[in-house]
Amino acid sequence: MPELNLVQAINQALAEEMERDDRVVVLGEDVGLNGGVFRVTEGLQAKFGRERVVDTPLAESGIIGTSIGLAMAGMRPVPEIQFEGFLGPAYDQLVNHAARFRTRTRGAITIPMTVRVPVGGGIHAPELHSDSPEAIYSHSPGLKVLMPSTPYDAKGMLLAAIRDPDPCIFFEPKRVYRSFKEEVPEGDYEVPIGQAKVVSEGDDITVVTWGATVFQCLAAMDELPDDVSVELIDLRTIYPMDTDTIVESVRKTGRCVVVHEAPRTAGMGAEIATVIQESCFLHLEAPVQRVTGFDTVMPYYKLELEYLPESPRIVAAVRECLAY
Amino acid sequence: MPKKTVYKATIEHIQILDEDGKLDASLAKNTLTDEEVAFLFEQMVIWRHLDEVAFKLQRSGRMGTYPQNKGQEAAALGSGFAAKKGTDFLVPCYRENAALFLHGLAPHMILLHWMGDERGNQIPDNVNCTPISIPIGTQMLHATGIAWAYKIRKEPRCVVTYFGDGATSEGDFHEAMNFASTLEVPCVFFCQNNQWAISVPREVQMASETVAQKALAYGMPGVQVDGNDMFAVFKATRDALDRARKGGGPTFIEAVTYRLADHTTADDAKRYRDVKEVEAWTKKDPIIRHRKFLESKGLWSDKKHAEIEAKAKKIVDEIIKTAEGIEKPSPADIFNYTFAEIPEQLRVQRDTMRTNSLGQDPSQTGLKAQHAHTR
Numbered sequence: 001m002p003e004l005n006l007v008q009a010i011n012q013a014l015a016e017e018m019e020r021d022d023r024v025v026v027l028g029e030d031v032g033l034n035g036g037v038f039r040v041t042e043g044l045q046a047k048f049g050r051e052r053v054v055d056t057p058l059a060e061s062g063i064i065g066t067s068i069g070l071a072m073a074g075m076r077p078v079p080e081i082q083f084e085g086f087l088g089p090a091y092d093q094l095v096n097h098a099a100r101f102r103t104r105t106r107g108a109i110t111i112p113m114t115v116r117v118p119v120g121g122g123i124h125a126p127e128l129h130s131d132s133p134e135a136i137y138s139h140s141p142g143l144k145v146l147m148p149s150t151p152y153d154a155k156g157m158l159l160a161a162i163r164d165p166d167p168c169i170f171f172e173p174k175r176v177y178r179s180f181k182e183e184v185p186e187g188d189y190e191v192p193i194g195q196a197k198v199v200s201e202g203d204d205i206t207v208v209t210w211g212a213t214v215f216q217c218l219a220a221m222d223e224l225p226d227d228v229s230v231e232l233i234d235l236r237t238i239y240p241m242d243t244d245t246i247v248e249s250v251r252k253t254g255r256c257v258v259v260h261e262a263p264r265t266a267g268m269g270a271e272i273a274t275v276i277q278e279s280c281f282l283h284l285e286a287p288v289q290r291v292t293g294f295d296t297v298m299p300y301y302k303l304e305l306e307y308l309p310e311s312p313r314i315v316a317a318v319r320e321c322l323a324y
Numbered sequence: 325m326p327k328k329t330v331y332k333a334t335i336e337h338i339q340i341l342d343e344d345g346k347l348d349a350s351l352a353k354n355t356l357t358d359e360e361v362a363f364l365f366e367q368m369v370i371w372r373h374l375d376e377v378a379f380k381l382q383r384s385g386r387m388g389t390y391p392q393n394k395g396q397e398a399a400a401l402g403s404g405f406a407a408k409k410g411t412d413f414l415v416p417c418y419r420e421n422a423a424l425f426l427h428g429l430a431p432h433m434i435l436l437h438w439m440g441d442e443r444g445n446q447i448p449d450n451v452n453c454t455p456i457s458i459p460i461g462t463q464m465l466h467a468t469g470i471a472w473a474y475k476i477r478k479e480p481r482c483v484v485t486y487f488g489d490g491a492t493s494e495g496d497f498h499e500a501m502n503f504a505s506t507l508e509v510p511c512v513f514f515c516q517n518n519q520w521a522i523s524v525p526r527e528v529q530m531a532s533e534t535v536a537q538k539a540l541a542y543g544m545p546g547v548q549v550d551g552n553d554m555f556a557v558f559k560a561t562r563d564a565l566d567r568a569r570k571g572g573g574p575t576f577i578e579a580v581t582y583r584l585a586d587h588t589t590a591d592d593a594k595r596y597r598d599v600k601e602v603e604a605w606t607k608k609d610p611i612i613r614h615r616k617f618l619e620s621k622g623l624w625s626d627k628k629h630a631e632i633e634a635k636a637k638k639i640v641d642e643i644i645k646t647a648e649g650i651e652k653p654s655p656a657d658i659f660n661y662t663f664a665e666i667p668e669q670l671r672v673q674r675d676t677m678r679t680n681s682l683g684q685d686p687s688q689t690g691l692k693a694q695h696a697h698t699r
Contacts, residue, residue, distance in 0.1 A: 058494060
């Protein structure tokens with residue numbers, strides 16, 4: 001089986017789905033001839049033509065707004081927003097339009113669209129190229145929010161998202177784009193939306209994370225003593241959240257650390273801690289711990305590793321949680 | 325009622341110094357003096373050198389992503405020179421470094437920004453500009469607001485805001501143009517049409533024949549100039565500023581230029597751009613024509629050029645030494661500028677560099693051991 005990195009796996013998913021379904025169109029800034037600034041759409045325009053792989057004008061609100069129209073008219077748009085920091089102008093179209101059409105038309109008009117967005121820090125990128133806004137969109141009812149961390153999951157989740165009848169934001173952690181390869185099967189398979197993955201089973205403590213920090217957590221696990229048994233959960237879909245997998249794990253371990261790059265306040269860690277409090281109250285041995293970005297603006301790259309929840313902070317939190 | 329024409333307009337293109345260094349003397353009247361051209365040309369050579377060294381810094385891992393300004397220096401210098409230093413205000417994008425330097429911004433600050441350090445944006449009080457702006461097409465609204473404040477306070481000051489051809493596709497651009505023209509604020513919208521928005525050429529970006537004509541929809545004067553000609557750029561900008569200062573409202577200037585380098589160091593323009601097109605524009609490089617002009621006036625020579633290049637090297641070496649000599653900021657800086665006064669929760673995060681409750685309150689950790697002991 002061929003080994004692909006995250007970029008290649010997403011590219012393959014797009015190419016295969018465009019082959020299968022002629023309603024699928026890819027659009028965005030520089031996605032055509034240039035193949036996207038991260039080369040995720042490389043070769044697609046050559047293969048499927050300028051009608052289906054479209055270099056749009058430089059306008060994020062325009063990209064998402066017209067994607068909504070395309071979706072309404074029976075297409076399956078897969079727009080790309082170049083960096084998560086440029087979602088700002090598209091916010092109104094995403095939250096006030098895409099997310100609401102099904103509800104406000106009582107199902108008469110629906111928006112099956114998948115917005116691909118590179119996300120997160122750790123690659124020495126310029127300002128507004130390193131944020132983690134997944135909580136903002138998870139707090140916007142009507143949007144599904146996905147963030148795969150591996151090539152295999154990325155391909156299967158992207159196919160599931162494109163076929164989903166509702167608008168999905170598909171966040172792609174930049175730090176993982178080319179960091180490793182794994183076996184990705186050619187051809188069709190789906191990784192269902194809303195299913196977390198237990199990366200490693202354990203009995204002493206649960207660690208919940210998603211995106212690039214999965215690998216910070218794995219690094220942290222290597223630093224812990226051998227007799228500490230960690231259950232690592234990769235959430236994969238932020239919304240709708242697989243609370244069953246989290247609850248089942250924490251009922252077993254009694255302890256939980258949530259790790260994410262986004263700021264702490266009103267981040268997804270707060271939601272997860274609440275779910276645990278609601279459903280595992282009598283099983284808890286320690287307060288749920290959050291290892292996250294700080295409640296500040298994402299700093300420029302000289303200080304980005306001080307901001308991001310790198311493995312030493314995760315190790316310390318796991319130790320503290322275990323010692324409680 | 326018969327049909328009638330209710331609106332008709334044309335867009336002027338101004339070129340004063342052509343690519344061979346030939347000057348239209350009548351149009352050049354009351355623009356730049358020979359001494360001013362010599363001074364600005366020297367600036368051009370120095371900042372071109374800085375730009376090339378900045379590229380190498382990125383390639384050797386000493387700086388992050390950097391967007392080269394190469395080829396667009398005449399647009400930056402001609403317009404920046406027209407604005408009054410210390411009075412007028414510049415609201416830039418990121419491809420007009422030379423204009424900012426003319427207005428007193430220390431060049432190492434631009435490098436510092438691209439070295440991933442916010443202190444590169446810490447503009448001193450005596451420099452009238454905002455920091456470079458990354459999200460495309462957003463800053464023109466800020467420029468409009470600044471100009472609006474000048475109008476409210478009846479200050480004889482103007483704003484020049486810079487952006488590219490691609491930025492005119494953003495909604496914020498159109499909102500800024502409409503606000504500026506309806507409020508009649510003293511703002512000059514200076515569009516550096518460098519033909520490319522990363523990989524998307526101007527003719528794919530927009531269906532309009534010129535960028536300048538977009539101004540007409542807002543009832544704003546729009547003019548197109550040869551952006552590699554400092555005379556034309558200076559004249560158009562100065563005229564626009566004169567008008568604005570007298571209460572005549574905003575103007576839109578389209579400076580037709582070319583991005584001779586990649587979009588940024590993270591880009592590879594060879595993937596999407598015809599080498600022949602780049603070669604053709606390389607012949608229109610502002611450095612070539614302004615040097616030819618000065619040589620024709622007897623104000624420049626090979627010897628003089630070598631002197632200036634040596635001077636540029638020295639200046640740029642010093643700038644890089646300054647930028648690289650600035651120590652990494654303290655992690656506390658991540659927190660200290662979030663608000664005027666730091667909220668308590670944020671203070672705890674800063675002082676502990678932790679976000680988990682047990683890490684922030686070490687007295688709670690180790691409770692298990694204590695409990696075991698007391699039991």
